[in-house]
Amino acid sequence: MPCRKIRPAAHTDCREMRGGQFYKNAEIIEKEAVDLVDEEKISRLVRQTLAGMDLSNLPKPRHQLGVFDTMEEALAACNKAYTVFRHYNKEQRENIISEIRRLTHEEAEIMAKLAVEDTGMGNVYHKTLKHHLVADKTLGTSDLETRALAGDGGLTLIEMAPFGIIGAITPSTNPSCTILCNSICMLAGGNGVIFNPHPHAKRISAYAVDLVNRAILAAGGPENIVCTVKNPTMETSNKMVNDPSVRMLVATGGPGVVKMLLSSGKKAIGAGAGNPPVVVDDTADIPKAAKDIIDGCTFDNNLPCIAEKECFVLRSVADELIHHMLKNGAYMLNDAQIKQLEDVVLVWSKPKKPGDKPKRVINKDWVGKDAKLILEQIGVKAKDDVRCIICETEFSQAFVQTELMMPILPIVRVDTFDEAVEMAVKAEHGNRHSAHLHSKNVDHMTQYAKAICTTIFVKNAPSYAGIGFNSEGWTTFTIAGPTGEGITSPRSFTRIRRCVLSDALNII
Ligand code: NAD
Numbered sequence: 001m002p003c004r005k006i007r008p009a010a011h012t013d014c015r016e017m018r019g020g021q022f023y024k025n026a027e028i029i030e031k032e033a034v035d036l037v038d039e040e041k042i043s044r045l046v047r048q049t050l051a052g053m054d055l056s057n058l059p060k061p062r063h064q065l066g067v068f069d070t071m072e073e074a075l076a077a078c079n080k081a082y083t084v085f086r087h088y089n090k091e092q093r094e095n096i097i098s099e100i101r102r103l104t105h106e107e108a109e110i111m112a113k114l115a116v117e118d119t120g121m122g123n124v125y126h127k128t129l130k131h132h133l134v135a136d137k138t139l140g141t142s143d144l145e146t147r148a149l150a151g152d153g154g155l156t157l158i159e160m161a162p163f164g165i166i167g168a169i170t171p172s173t174n175p176s177c178t179i180l181c182n183s184i185c186m187l188a189g190g191n192g193v194i195f196n197p198h199p200h201a202k203r204i205s206a207y208a209v210d211l212v213n214r215a216i217l218a219a220g221g222p223e224n225i226v227c228t229v230k231n232p233t234m235e236t237s238n239k240m241v242n243d244p245s246v247r248m249l250v251a252t253g254g255p256g257v258v259k260m261l262l263s264s265g266k267k268a269i270g271a272g273a274g275n276p277p278v279v280v281d282d283t284a285d286i287p288k289a290a291k292d293i294i295d296g297c298t299f300d301n302n303l304p305c306i307a308e309k310e311c312f313v314l315r316s317v318a319d320e321l322i323h324h325m326l327k328n329g330a331y332m333l334n335d336a337q338i339k340q341l342e343d344v345v346l347v348w349s350k351p352k353k354p355g356d357k358p359k360r361v362i363n364k365d366w367v368g369k370d371a372k373l374i375l376e377q378i379g380v381k382a383k384d385d386v387r388c389i390i391c392e393t394e395f396s397q398a399f400v401q402t403e404l405m406m407p408i409l410p411i412v413r414v415d416t417f418d419e420a421v422e423m424a425v426k427a428e429h430g431n432r433h434s435a436h437l438h439s440k441n442v443d444h445m446t447q448y449a450k451a452i453c454t455t456i457f458v459k460n461a462p463s464y465a466g467i468g469f470n471s472e473g474w475t476t477f478t479i480a481g482p483t484g485e486g487i488t489s490p491r492s493f494t495r496i497r498r499c500v501l502s503d504a505l506n507i508i
Contacts, residue, residue, distance in 0.1 A: 008330035037393040065213030066227045067206045069233075071239040072255045074194055077224035078165055078243050082192040084222040086162065090141040092221070097140045097184050099215035104180050107211060111176045115204040119172050121368025129469075130177045130477075137468045137475035138184045140447035143490040146478035155505040160327040160494035164247040167240040168200030169261065171253045173303040173368065173405065177203035178252050178477040183212045183226050185476070194246065195228040196237045198253070206230065241266070248493065252478045262482070263330060267493060274305045274433030275403040275458075276463060277424035278446060280313040280321055281417055281439040288460070289438035290324030296436070296462030298329070298387040298407045301368045305479065306434040306463045309412045310400045310427050312420040318413045325390055331382050338399075339386055341389070345406060346398055360398050362405070371407040388404040395423050417444055421451050428452060432481045436463050461477040 050096060068074040084301035104111075112127035137442060140408045140489040147158040166186050171177040179195055187195045197492040198207030209228045217223055229236050240246060241264050249268040251261040258270035278296075280289050313321050326332060346360045371389050375382045393400060399410035414420045428435060434456040437448050449457050456479065465471035467479075467487070478488045 004139040016362055035128040036490050064206050065217070066224050068211045068227060068229055071196075071229050071236040071243075071363070074229050075165075075240070075243050075245060075265060078192045078194050078227045079169045079331075081222040081225040082165055085192060086164075086190065086226045088190065088221070090144070091186055092219075093190065094141050096187060096219040096221050097214050099219045100180065100212055101135040101186075103211050104131055105217050108132050108135070111204060113421040114207055115176055115201070118204040119175065119201050119368070120220055121173065122300045123301050123370075127177075129282075129346045130174065130300065130407070131180070132180045133467070133469055133475050134184075134477070136179050137473075138181045139188070139474045140184060141188045141487040141490065143185075143188065143474075144494065145491070150506045150507065150508070154500065154502045156501070157499040159497050159499065160189065160491055161497045162293070163267070163493060163495055165192045165194065165198065165245050166248045166250060166493060167194050167243070167246040168250040169237060169253060169257050170195055170197045170201075170205060171306070172198035174300075174477045175204045177219070179205055179208040180212065181475065181477045182250065182252075185488060185490045186493045187225070189493040191248075191493055192225045194240050195226070195507055196232045198226060199232050202230070202232055205232075206436055228234075234252040250478065250493075258482055266481065269478070269480045269481045269488065271305075271478040271488070272431065272433070272482050273307050273403055274431050274438060274481075275401075275427060276306060276454075277426050277427045277452075278436040278438070278463070280311065280312050280317065281420070281437075281441060281443070281444055282314045282317050283328055283440040284317070284438035284460070285437075285440075286317055286320045287324045290321050291328045292438065292462045293409070293436075294388050296330040296464055297409050298371070299462065299464050301370060302405050302407045302468075303368045304464065306466050307405075307434055308409065308463050309403060311409055312414050312423050312427075313411060314420065315413045315415055318411070322390065322392075322411065325409075325450075329385050329387040330390045331380070331386045331388070332373065333389060337378055337380070338391050338393065341374070341391075342398060344377045345374065345408065346402065347403060358469075360402065362402060367405045369406060374406060374408070385401040395427070400427055401429075417447070418435065423450050424448070425452050428454065432462065433479065434458070434466055436466075451463075455479055 108131035109128045113132055115127050116122050116124050144160045149156040168182050175197060183193060195209060206228060209226055212226045213223055216225060241249060249261045249264055249266050251257045252271040254273050258272040261268040262270050278293055293308055299307060324371045345363050345366045347363045348358045349361045349506060351358055372382050372388050374389060391410055393412060395412050397410060399408060415503040424435060431456060432453050435452045435454040436458045437445060438460055439445060445459055458466045468475040474489055476488045480486060480488050
């Protein structure tokens, strides 16, 4: 008889929340379960119990708002809602956004727990903070600007107008944060939105879409102006991309999805992959640099695309930097352990066409996992407070060259700042995404920023300062490097229209 290991209930609160009805039976079983259980026996017990119960009075699971069985239904519902929403003024849109902010604060922890449970990635506490950040620092309608040009010829107005319906693809790494942040920005711009979320994050994504619709209804707005599908696939994605009512496309994800949307023939915004290097020179406050780098690199287990992925440090301060990293929860691998870990977190890709050489790519099973769990795979029993795996490597080593999205930080010693910049630029692979520096030398800051050309460049702080976390500036979870919108905000999702009145209303 095959036996199944049942995982202990990790987040009991989450099961009692909205959208968590599907956990109820599992919870009863888990309470009774010891470590290993007989599946057939359990299903017989469940059948017997259900047969003896009057189920007619049980509350029905609540239908999630804006979540449809098919993409056709989602598109039809969004188009219908848009006929109402397109007449909403900025005040009405802002009322909806205030409600989204309120509910996002209120349900931040629920969403953080559900996201970790749904995707098996990340850290609940950090994800909770990310949701609060979205609620507090995503820009609303104040970002929209009207220009007026008055002169001898009359008055010309330049306005930021809605695109219409936007089709958005969202990642597994920040699923609900991206949906909430995109929704606020796109609704502020007066648009409707269809989301095709990552299939591995479909439950938390549906939860976020439902939350947005609850907020819209509470503010008196039309249901379904933000929609999604229960089971997103490549097929639903293609339907969304090719539907004529979808006027703009937004991709937040890896290179495949960005390339696909940019070849669609429609206006598209691409927020793609990164591999952010951090450089440390000999003028930096080394204890602070070490703490900042570990804090940034381990935030949500390195899932954010902006997080430090490899470190280049001047030889003269390398030992001190590593010493302070170890004091801040890092574990240093030796050479043999590096080799062992390569075999765990990397796999060989299949060549796409004859003649292609196999490449080492990430093993997705380990993306966003805790450092302690990753270390266990190579036989290391680390202390509970370990949060980052560090190692000294050559520039060509796979951990330096690959966007791992795991709390693993390779460190490369360099002789000069010029060498550090040269390596950082190469390791960033031309993504023009994010780069970080710890230095007090203004010339170094300027030299590195000019050479690397990234959308985000953080100096003397953890990488998350780049999205407004404990720093100045608004936040986004869609950083559009390839198409140049940068740190997206409501204006990124608008089209510029001009309204000309000839020979009048020029009142001077
Ligand atoms: P992913 O690329 O695997 O998936 C993103 C979404 O695209 C999913 O919904 C997926 O199903 C879909 N998809 C993938 N290829 C597709 C194709 N050819 N056609 C249609 N749909 C396709 O991304 P992920 O693993 O969830 O996220 C991690 C990646 O996203 C990393 O590379 C990270 O750097 C990047 N990312 C970038 C930003 C940013 O703002 N620039 C933000 C978050 C994540």
